[in-house]
């Protein structure tokens with residue numbers, strides 16, 4: 236029996252029950268649509284988050300206070316015996332291979348000018364921040380280099396904050412109030428967008444020691460370190476670790492996080508997300524598979540006489556089986572194709588109307604969805620097809 | 636040649652054992668025209684199904700053209716059914732969603748004949764049963780007699796050696812029944828073996844040989860032309 240003939244024979248019976256065929260195609264299509272949409276959202280989110288992390292460049296690591304025992308993102312847990320201090324940051328600058336060191340703190344503060352005020356996230360940093368965080372100054376200048384320990388009554392505003400407080404007026408040279416202190420505006424940043432979830436435009440940058448005083452902090456939030464690639468990540472991190480341990484009474488009460496570790500943790504988080512997405516998709520597909528299974532089971536029951544006839548005409552059991560398998564597979568394949576189209580279409584529409592939506596459609600995922608739908612059809616068809624093949628032709632012919 | 640040797644077909648229904656066939660010994664020569672008669676439940680269809688390789692005897696030996704078929708696997712039996720045996724059923728067994736052409740084409744499709752070759756053969760088969768103009772009609776658009784003629788075209792399209800017909804005229808009026816019988820006998824005249832089951836003595840009488848079953852056994856064998864005497868004798872009893 237030729238494949239095209241099997242297909243034609245199967246199609247003729249699907250055509251004879253249009254509504255039922257349509258419904259079971261839809262049951263798969265809906266599953267595949269959701270799988271395609273979910274995977275494109277998942278993939279989009281993954282790339283978005285990875286992009287956020289890799290904009291730092293790869294020759295970088297960070298040091299945060301507290302010890303994290305397992306490989307996880309450091310939290311606020313863990314007792315510190317010695318605080319992570321500006322002196323630590325300065326000492327690290329002397330380590331062989333280290334290029335830049337950026338000590339930083341972070342806090343919430345109200346920034347006021349004239350009658351206007353705005354509560355924003357404020358970063359205490361040094362002159363190294365623009366280069367490390369890939370930011371640039373639009374007007375005026377950034378915090379000048381110099382002794383980080385020495386406070387300075389200066390501030391650099393993010394583009395949005397400057398706009399909200401000063402409108403079209405020039406901000407450079409003016410005095411603003413930050414957490415009660417009067418600081419002179421040195422510069423205004425160019426728009427930067429978000430960095431690790433923080434709006435880098437609706438913010439202000441203060442000298443780190445000034446910020447520590449204003450916020451009454453005795454410890455750094457983190458120290459970012461870049462190193463010369465030729466020295467190598469391993470050697471640099473180990474040298475820095477040894478130095479800090481020595482400074483902290485031989486206690487490792489800090490955590491060194493390299494890019495690889497960050498990406499690794501992120502990867503495992505995103506794997507969980509993918510797994511959840513896959514689970515939802517599998518559930519949707521299972522519903523479709525049950526739809527096809529039911530439809531094929533009914534079809535075998537209805538066509539018992541036809542099966543008996545085909546056997547009498549000399550069809551082998553394997554031919555009967557493949558006839559029904561083909562029908563189930565075709566149903567699922569058609570559903571898969573329809574679902575993929577709908578999924579891609581919805582994703583494109585979504586991207587058009589919600590520009591920020593992290594949607595990423597890959598041919599691989601769509602192809603996989605199609606393969607999975609066909610496999611679903613095969614799996615759903617095995618039972619009914621086997622039943623059809625096993626029918627006793629004499630009994631099948633006699634059935635009504 | 637069909638040789639049946641002590642054929643039994645037994646059904647186990649709970650505690651009771653039912654012998655649908657209870658020791659059939661029969662030889663049917665190539666080109667013979669045989670009618671099988673007997674009361675309802677006497678085993679006529681069961682015997683036809685065994686001859687047609689749709690059913691296997693519980694006991695006994697069946698030799699087709701000298702070869703014992705008991706040892707053949709299902710695929711081998713399917714191949715013999717496809718090429719060597721044509722079935723005609725009382726209820727036609729046409730597939731409703733296919734037109735006459737599609738129904739007649741089925742055996743060719745199952746046999747893997749190329750589409751180009753099929754077309755001509757289907758037209759010829761329909762022509763041979765006088766339904767060339769009805770090729771596009773669905774079974775529901777045909778009369779009972781026409782449907783049975785489509786079924787005959789389907790049964791004969793692969794040139795089988797044997798035609799098995801289980802009450803082929805059972806659902807037909809006498810004139811369509813006559814057409815169907817004439818067609819079947821026409822094929823037989825060209826050398827096919829024709830075995831038919833019937834309740835109708837008028838049909839059986841046209842056979843060369845009549846076998847009468849009762850309770851799964853052959854109780855009488857006689858030439859068809861003697862059937863009239865039997866009927867008279869039975870009526871006189």
Ligand SMILES: Nc1ncnc2c1ncn2[C@@H]1O[C@H](COP(=O)(O)OP(=O)(O)OP(=O)(O)O)[C@@H](O)[C@H]1O
Pocket residue numbers: 646648653654655673674675676677678679680681682
């Ligand atoms: N699958 C089965 N299970 C149990 N008994 C069966 C089965 N098939 C047939 N029989 C029995 O076998 C016997 C012979 O049946 P068969 O169909 O051959 O009779 P028949 O001579 O063709 O009758 P009719 O003229 O009514 O068609 C009957 O008693 C029937 O009940």
Ligand SMILES: [Mg+2]
Pocket residue numbers: 679680681801
């Ligand atoms: Mg019968």
